[in-house]
Amino acid sequence: QVQLVESGGGLVQTGGSLRLSCAASGRTFTTRTMGWLRRAPGKERECVAAISWTGGSTYYADSVKGRFTISRDNAKNTVYLQMNSLKPEDTAVYYCASHRDTYVMSTTTTHYGTWGQGTQVTVSS
Numbered sequence: 001q002v003q004l005v006e007s008g009g010g011l012v013q014t015g016g017s018l019r020l021s022c023a024a025s026g027r028t029f030t031t032r033t034m035g036w037l038r039r040a041p042g043k044e045r046e047c048v049a050a051i052s053w054t055g056g057s058t059y060y061a062d063s064v065k066g067r068f069t070i071s072r073d074n075a076k077n078t079v080y081l082q083m084n085s086l087k088p089e090d091t092a093v094y095y096c097a098s099h100r101d102t103y104v105m106s107t108t109t110t111h112y113g114t115w116g117q118g119t120q121v122t123v124s125s
Contacts, residue, residue, distance in 0.1 A: 002026035009119030020081040022096030033099040038092035047107040093118040
């Protein structure tokens with residue numbers, strides 16, 4: 001079973017940058033797709049970025065494409081989300097999550113079985 005702890009959220013002005021980190025424990029980290037999902041006030045939870053277990057495949061929601069970059073370091077059991085050119089509409093709680101199945105690439109939020117506690121990202125206008 002994977003356990004996840006996020007860090008790096010905070011308050012930033014429009015146009016600013018933040019880097020989120022997610023430290024994972026457990027032996028199956030390197031076999032699972034990892035995702036960054038967010039829940040904004042009044043909106044459904046969405047997957048904004050995902051990365052396959054090798055890091056060879058990535059996915060980005062249209063709303064963040066070109067601004068966010070997901071990466072992972074399997075030697076450190078860590079996944080990152082670099083967020084640039086932040087907008088007020090990026091304000092949300094961001095969660096790191098591990099796919100429920102091994103060796104499967106998916107961006108369906110309900111397919112992520114383990115979630116971190118979440119970290120708040122607030123972008124001021």
